[in-house]
Amino acid sequence: MSKRRFAKEKMYRLAQARIEILWKQALQESKKRPDIARKQMLSARKIAQRARIKIPREVNRRVCKECGTILIPGDTCRVRIRHNRSKHVVVTCTECGNVKRYYSTMTRSQA
Numbered sequence: 001m002s003k004r005r006f007a008k009e010k011m012y013r014l015a016q017a018r019i020e021i022l023w024k025q026a027l028q029e030s031k032k033r034p035d036i037a038r039k040q041m042l043s044a045r046k047i048a049q050r051a052r053i054k055i056p057r058e059v060n061r062r063v064c065k066e067c068g069t070i071l072i073p074g075d076t077c078r079v080r081i082r083h084n085r086s087k088h089v090v091v092t093c094t095e096c097g098n099v100k101r102y103y104s105t106m107t108r109s110q111a
């Protein structure tokens with residue numbers, strides 16, 4: 001393993017750790033200070049882009065791609081299950097109106 005590659009992997013790990021911390025903080029802030037939570041999630045997204053890593057699926061699913069709002073069913077998002085052609089879940093962000101669709105057969109979580 002070259003030195004450069006080693007540095008890259010270290011960067012990935014750091015970025016992942018930072019995203020995880022930001023996500024946990026944003027979750028805690030989301031009720032009291034949603035604007036701060038939103039900024040945290042937007043910066044987590046930027047970190048992920050810069051490090052070219054993926055945001056964990058369970059995090060990605062719960063954050064609006066457009067405005068960074070943490071999606072809480074009945075609070076900051078609307079969740080509907082639709083059946084045209086295939087069953088899918090529609091999640092609408094009530095902050096900016098962005099719509100997410102999940103064509104997933106998994107029923108474990110809908111958020």
Ligand SMILES: [Zn+2]
Binds near residue numbers: 064067068069095
């Ligand atoms: Zn939004």
